[in-house]
Amino acid sequence: MREFFALPEHERLAIDNVNSPHFRGYTRTGDERTGGRQDWRDQLDIGAERAARVPGADEPSYWWLEGPNQWPEALPELRSVALAWVDRLSGVAERLLRELLVSIGARADFYDPIFGERAHPHLKLVRYPGSAGSGADQGVGAHKDYGFLTLLLQDQVGGLQVEREDGVFHDVPPIPGAFVVNLGELLEVATNGYLVATNHRVVSPPHAVERFSVPFFYNPRLDARVEPLVFPYASGAPGVTDDPANPLFAEYGFNELKGKLRAHPLVAERHHAGLLSPA
Numbered sequence: 001m002r003e004f005f006a007l008p009e010h011e012r013l014a015i016d017n018v019n020s021p022h023f024r025g026y027t028r029t030g031d032e033r034t035g036g037r038q039d040w041r042d043q044l045d046i047g048a049e050r051a052a053r054v055p056g057a058d059e060p061s062y063w064w065l066e067g068p069n070q071w072p073e074a075l076p077e078l079r080s081v082a083l084a085w086v087d088r089l090s091g092v093a094e095r096l097l098r099e100l101l102v103s104i105g106a107r108a109d110f111y112d113p114i115f116g117e118r119a120h121p122h123l124k125l126v127r128y129p130g131s132a133g134s135g136a137d138q139g140v141g142a143h144k145d146y147g148f149l150t151l152l153l154q155d156q157v158g159g160l161q162v163e164r165e166d167g168v169f170h171d172v173p174p175i176p177g178a179f180v181v182n183l184g185e186l187l188e189v190a191t192n193g194y195l196v197a198t199n200h201r202v203v204s205p206p207h208a209v210e211r212f213s214v215p216f217f218y219n220p221r222l223d224a225r226v227e228p229l230v231f232p233y234a235s236g237a238p239g240v241t242d243d244p245a246n247p248l249f250a251e252y253g254f255n256e257l258k259g260k261l262r263a264h265p266l267v268a269e270r271h272h273a274g275l276l277s278p279a
Ligand SMILES: O=C(O)CCC(=O)C(=O)O
Pocket: 124, 126, 140, 145, 152, 154, 160, 200, 201, 202, 212, 213, 214, 215
């Protein structure tokens, strides 16, 4: 992945995600927004390799999220390595989700039907280039991931923080060889708030220190509707977080599309002006 970010800028920009109505490809530093503010990182977004899908007038707009990836010509091996990693981590995350469901008294296979062949996993290669010249330290602003589980590899630099019950963001110190596991919004929807999606952010490394991370997002089919989980604590669950700025959608495609339109305004304006709600 370091080789990808070391490519000359014109080679990275040849696969700019602004060229992709499917939100795939390279986002240069400064083009992404979280919480309405600029994230100081660049990244390569990779999803399941599928044919471009253009939703018909009577189809849900989230089908735009299906499509081909963009790969750098100068690094032909990246495609097979990244897609093999997606496959491998899909298996790990599947096992983990099943164990997690059993641990709260549910059936292991409860959500099996919404994954399978048409599942919509996602992988990012991310580089944080240090602090922005402006002094802002938002590597990525506080957010929750859209799907069920995230398996995140981070290097030794640090900067990832998660919000705990006390409302304070706590450092997540890097542990060599370990994944950080974040709970996604769909698990919160599934358990009606018994499990709460992990609110997390990255504080930029100081000065010109670079940080690299590789989050893998375990997501079901875009047209999956997350049914309430049958488990012993369902009746006492508090309900999902009520945040008008971030509604949680049980139909996965809408939940991801909401996030992508917000995070990638250049892609949204160029390809999806019709989907943006009037300000
Ligand atoms: O870089 C990290 O450690 C976190 C990245 C992240 O939260 C994301 O891309 O969703």
